[in-house]
Amino acid sequence: MSTRSRLLLCVAVLAALHLGVACAGFFAPYDPAAQDREHPYAPPMRLHFVDGQGGLHLRPFFYAQALRSGSFDAYEENRTRAIPVKFFISGAPYRVLGVLPLRMHLFGGDVPVYLLGSDGYGRDLLSRVLFGGQVSLLAGLIGAGLTLSIGLCIGAAAGFWGGWKDEALMRVAELFLALPWIYLLFAMRAFLPLAVPPLKAFLLVIMVIGAVGWARPARMVRGIVLSAKERDFVRAARGFGASGGYLLRQHILPETASVVLTQAAILVPQFVLAEMTLSFLGLGVPEPVPSWGNMLASLQHYNVLVSYWWMYLPALAMVPFFLGYLVLASLLQGSRGTSKIGEVFGGV
Amino acid sequence: MTRFLVRRLAHAAFLLLGVSLLAFLFSTLAPGNYFDEMRLNPQISAERLSALRAEYQVDRPMVVRYARWASALLHGDLGFSFAYNTPVAPLLWTRARNTLLLTGTATVLVWILALPLGVWSAERLGRPADVALSWATAVLLIIPDLTLALGLLVLAVRSEWLPTGGMVSVGFDGFSAAHKIRDVALHMVLPVTVLVAAALPVLLRHVRAAVAEALEVPFLRAAEGHGISRRRLLYRYALAAAAHPLIALFGFSLGTLLSGSLLVEVVMSWPGLGPFLLEAILARDLYVVIGGVLLSTLFLVTGNFVADLLLYWADPRIRSEAAGR
Numbered sequence: 001m002s003t004r005s006r007l008l009l010c011v012a013v014l015a016a017l018h019l020g021v022a023c024a025g026f027f028a029p030y031d032p033a034a035q036d037r038e039h040p041y042a043p044p045m046r047l048h049f050v051d052g053q054g055g056l057h058l059r060p061f062f063y064a065q066a067l068r069s070g071s072f073d074a075y076e077e078n079r080t081r082a083i084p085v086k087f088f089i090s091g092a093p094y095r096v097l098g099v100l101p102l103r104m105h106l107f108g109g110d111v112p113v114y115l116l117g118s119d120g121y122g123r124d125l126l127s128r129v130l131f132g133g134q135v136s137l138l139a140g141l142i143g144a145g146l147t148l149s150i151g152l153c154i155g156a157a158a159g160f161w162g163g164w165k166d167e168a169l170m171r172v173a174e175l176f177l178a179l180p181w182i183y184l185l186f187a188m189r190a191f192l193p194l195a196v197p198p199l200k201a202f203l204l205v206i207m208v209i210g211a212v213g214w215a216r217p218a219r220m221v222r223g224i225v226l227s228a229k230e231r232d233f234v235r236a237a238r239g240f241g242a243s244g245g246y247l248l249r250q251h252i253l254p255e256t257a258s259v260v261l262t263q264a265a266i267l268v269p270q271f272v273l274a275e276m277t278l279s280f281l282g283l284g285v286p287e288p289v290p291s292w293g294n295m296l297a298s299l300q301h302y303n304v305l306v307s308y309w310w311m312y313l314p315a316l317a318m319v320p321f322f323l324g325y326l327v328l329a330s331l332l333q334g335s336r337g338t339s340k341i342g343e344v345f346g347g348v
Numbered sequence: 349m350t351r352f353l354v355r356r357l358a359h360a361a362f363l364l365l366g367v368s369l370l371a372f373l374f375s376t377l378a379p380g381n382y383f384d385e386m387r388l389n390p391q392i393s394a395e396r397l398s399a400l401r402a403e404y405q406v407d408r409p410m411v412v413r414y415a416r417w418a419s420a421l422l423h424g425d426l427g428f429s430f431a432y433n434t435p436v437a438p439l440l441w442t443r444a445r446n447t448l449l450l451t452g453t454a455t456v457l458v459w460i461l462a463l464p465l466g467v468w469s470a471e472r473l474g475r476p477a478d479v480a481l482s483w484a485t486a487v488l489l490i491i492p493d494l495t496l497a498l499g500l501l502v503l504a505v506r507s508e509w510l511p512t513g514g515m516v517s518v519g520f521d522g523f524s525a526a527h528k529i530r531d532v533a534l535h536m537v538l539p540v541t542v543l544v545a546a547a548l549p550v551l552l553r554h555v556r557a558a559v560a561e562a563l564e565v566p567f568l569r570a571a572e573g574h575g576i577s578r579r580r581l582l583y584r585y586a587l588a589a590a591a592h593p594l595i596a597l598f599g600f601s602l603g604t605l606l607s608g609s610l611l612v613e614v615v616m617s618w619p620g621l622g623p624f625l626l627e628a629i630l631a632r633d634l635y636v637v638i639g640g641v642l643l644s645t646l647f648l649v650t651g652n653f654v655a656d657l658l659l660y661w662a663d664p665r666i667r668s669e670a671a672g673r
Contacts, residue, residue, distance in 0.1 A: 171362070171366075174363065175363065175366040175367065175370065178363045178366075178367060178645060178648055178649065179367055179370070179641070179645060182607065182610050182611065183607060183610075183625070183640075183641050183644060186625075186626065186629050187371065187374045187629070187637075187641070269490075273492050273494070276492075276494060277494060277611060280494060281614065281626065296494070296498060299498050299501070299502075300615075302505075302513075305501055305502060305505045305512075306505050306506070309502050309506065312498055312499060312502045315494070315495040315498050315499065316495065318492075318495075319490060319491065319495075322490035322491075322492075323486075323490050326486060326489060326490050
């Protein structure tokens with residue numbers, strides 16, 4: 001396969017993954033905040049194709065789980081009645097991409113079905129992972145966009161102006177690179193209010209993440225701008241009387257596109273992880289809104305760790321996404337002709 | 349040489365100054381301070397509170413506090429912790445020692461693993477063994493330390509093979525010396541594994557790329573033609589030619605000794621600098637935060653400085669460049 005078709009394949013897979021999360025309401029059987037007090041900490045249910053008599057069912061079925069009498073967290077399957085999985089059924093209302101109201105879900109059953117189990121409030125983990133992906137991925141994407149915009153502006157300004165302004169901007173960038181970035185994240189988060197409603201917290205997290213990482217892309221953009229502005233055609237355009245803004249827009253900034261794209265592929269997973277870290281530590285998006293980070297927070301309790309292993313499953317949700325971005329980054333890097341794979345990953 | 353040294357030292361001093369200023373700025377912008385929560389405590393009277401505020405001088409302007417703090421720092425005094433009511437330096441030192449035990453072990457292990465594996469992989473560039481190793485490092489690379497740490501914790505708790513959380517078992521003070529060492533070592537297994545798994549793929553890929561590049565250089569081809577043994581060629585010549593990026597990375601490894609393990613320490617409840625600082629940030633224990641950040645930055649700056657010195661010593665190109673300037 002040529003690099004180009006690999007790149008297309010990789011982008012297509014990533015787009016499909018993101019689309020799946022964007023349409024979380026359809027793939028998730030329940031509302032992420034809907035509680036089922038009858039089923040706290042229900043273990044993942046198994047889908048069956050073969051019933052007790054050895055008969056084969058084309059439509060998968062499952063057995064209802066109920067708390068064993070006298071216990072508060074041990075479940076037993078009711079093997080007497082097989083409950084078929086129903087597809088395209090009507091359920092909890094949701095909005096696709098925040099606008100289109102729908103009620104149709106990919107699957108469901110006559111009794112609650114928890115494919116990944118449920119948490120302490122009886123909320124479906126699968127639904128929460130899917131909706132949590134919206135929060136975490138959006139934070140990563142917007143954060144990366146913000147960081148790259150800041151980096152692009154500062155890098156371009158420094159490279160284009162040169163002189164003492166360049167020197168000053170790059171010294172500040174060095175300062176930001178010298179601080180351990182996780183401290184920087186905490187420090188910036190610490191000076192913002194701690195207990196805030198989910199939406200505001202989400203915006204705060206994005207702001208903090210976006211403001212932390214600009215130094216590295218700024219340095220790279222500056223390097224390209226520095227060499228680009230001395231190219232002959234740029235000098236020629238300047239000689240014809242082109243203004244600084246025109247030169248930047250038409251001739252210089254297009255040169256930075258490949259670096260910016262590569263940096264985006266590297267930064268998005270880093271920032272998704274930053275959101276996860278902050279939310280895991282209780283500094284990010286608060287309950288009841290799910291995010292990949294705050295869903296893991298319950299694992300800080302020893303009894304959850306011991307008894308309810310499925311609470312760990314949300315930690316694996318980002319694996320296909322990160323793999324996609326990693327492949328994308330190395331393909332983009334390869335197509336630029338630089339062979340040092342390692343440089344991509346030295347970031348954190 | 350002197351000129352080179354002075355330049356690098358001035359640069360390091362500038363960074364430390366900038367970071368301390370930035371830390372003070374952040375702390376001034378932060379809403380509230382340590383004593384604000386005391387206002388809610390009915391057992392502390394308003395007079396006592398204002399006396400405390402006056403004693404710790406939290407209401408003075410930032411410039412004044414910074415000046416006082418900086419002059420105290422020059423006398424080796426890092427300030428006073430509000431929460432622990434003791435000087436910051438010994439507090440930080442105990443925690444930093446635990447962190448260094450963890451990260452020092454992990455760093456040594458990472459380099460011991462990465463150098464031979466990287467050379468081995470570069471020698472087989474593109475062959476099945478190298479491709480398999482590349483995939484393995486890619487998998488390690490995408491699994492973040494948070495996921496890995498929590499996963500290992502779940503495994504360890506369920507299997508009960510290894511102690512989870514903390515640094516010592518209950519009743520540690522009564523153990524014999526050998527038992528004590530064994531106990532701490534067992535507690536270190538999980539966090540060190542996570543740290544090694546997080547750092548190994550990055551380093552391994554750098555070593556592989558650097559050695560593979562060095563192997564293409566004509567003088568090494570010539571050396572190969574002269575019949576120098578493979579081993580000597582790889583470790584004596586190729587690794588030396590590939591040293592430049594590796595030395596820079598070594599400086600980076602040194603630099604992140606204090607700050608690299610924060611999350612792992614929090615997850616594994618290791619009594620290091622990480623959980624201590626996090627707690628201090630949340631409680632607005634100002635001078636602990638600033639002292640911790642500064643100490644970590646000092647490590648980072650020192651790591652870079654050591655790398656610069658090593659590069660100066662190892663790479664004649666830098667020497668001539670510095671002399672020519």
